[in-house]
Amino acid sequence: MKEILTGIADLIFPPRCAACDDLLKRHDPLPFCPSCLNGIHFIRSPLCPRCGxxxxxxxxxxxxxxxxLTMESPYAVARSVGRYEETLLTAIHRFKYRGKTGIGEMLGGIMADFAGGIWDMEAFERIVPVPLHRKRLRERGFNQAVILAQKLSKRFDIPLDFTSLQREVFTPPQVGLGREARSANVHGVFAVRHPERIAGRRILLVDDVFTTGSTLAECARVLIRARAEAVAVLTLARAVYDQGKEPDG
Ligand SMILES: [Zn+2]
Ligand SMILES: [Zn+2]
Incomplete structure (x- = not known):
């Protein structure tokens, strides 16, 4: 029965590539056509076991x-599915800036597959998405990190907590800022509203993109200050640039 319903749904809403909108074939394992799939650069070893x-x-x-080696990191580990370029960049932009939340759900599924492959997900007690300021949330209409985190929460049956960590200060977009400026820009921006929900818990912090890691580090710092036992970071994509050089986006 479920197959028949899926079949009918496919006729009305045929599955399309999340990056280029081409019709997909039944056997495409991920929501991308073969050519866009080639444009996904999965992050593989050798990598830094701490920041990924x-x-x-x-x-x-x-x-x-x-x-x-030289700096303390507030999170225990950070991992990303792939590089923030080509197909993943296009899919994230369509999701985030063109409001295609269905693409976000598919991308969340990819994150869940990836996380289940590298971690024992039972270790996590809460999933916390990086919050948007309410002004940005009003503009966009949704928080992309919440949509991704929802998928992980459902797949692994881990409670989703999108109210304890809050973004209290509105900051301009980070695009074009270097790492130092980004760190300064997010300092003091986040706060934990319900520390009792965070204290003693192992938290999986989720966002769409890891750029310099400033925002994620600041969120992790605030969660640890609220006595989280440990924080791990998962993002769909990661901007990869030489350490010591400025990011370009
Ligand atoms: Zn495509
Ligand atoms: Zn590292």
Whole structure:
């Protein structure tokens, strides 16, 4: 019965590629056509086991990156599915800036597949999406991180908490800012409203893109200050640039 219903739904709303809108074939395993699938650059070892940045070498062991060797990070681990370029960048833009929330749900499914493959998800007790300021939420109509986090919450049956962590200060978009400016820009922006829901819990912090990591680090710092036991970070995409150089977006 379920198959018949899916079949009918496919006739009315045929599945389309999340990046280029081409019709998909039944056997396309991910919501992308073969050519867009080629444009997804999955992040693989060798990478930094703490912050997840991939190294340019094609082979070799994972090892701490320069930043993680010299700086304390408030999160225990951060991982991203793929690089923030080509197909993932296009799909995220269509989701976030053109309001295609259905694409967000598909992308959340990809994050869930990925997270289930690398982590024991039972270790997490709460999923917390990076919050938007209410002004930005009004403009956009939805928080992209909540849509992604919802998918993870459902798949692994982990409670979703999108009210405890709040963005209390409105900040301009981070695009075009370097790492130092980004850190300064997010300092003091977040607060935990219900520390009793966070205290003693292992938290999975979720967002769409890891750029310099400033926002995610600040959120993790605030959660740890509210006595979270540990924070892990999961994003769909990661901007990869040389450490020490400025990000370009
Ligand atoms: Zn496509
Ligand atoms: Zn690192």
């Amino acid at each position: 940045i991939p190294f340019p070498a094609a082979e070799g062991e994972d090892h701490l990156c320069g930043d993680c």
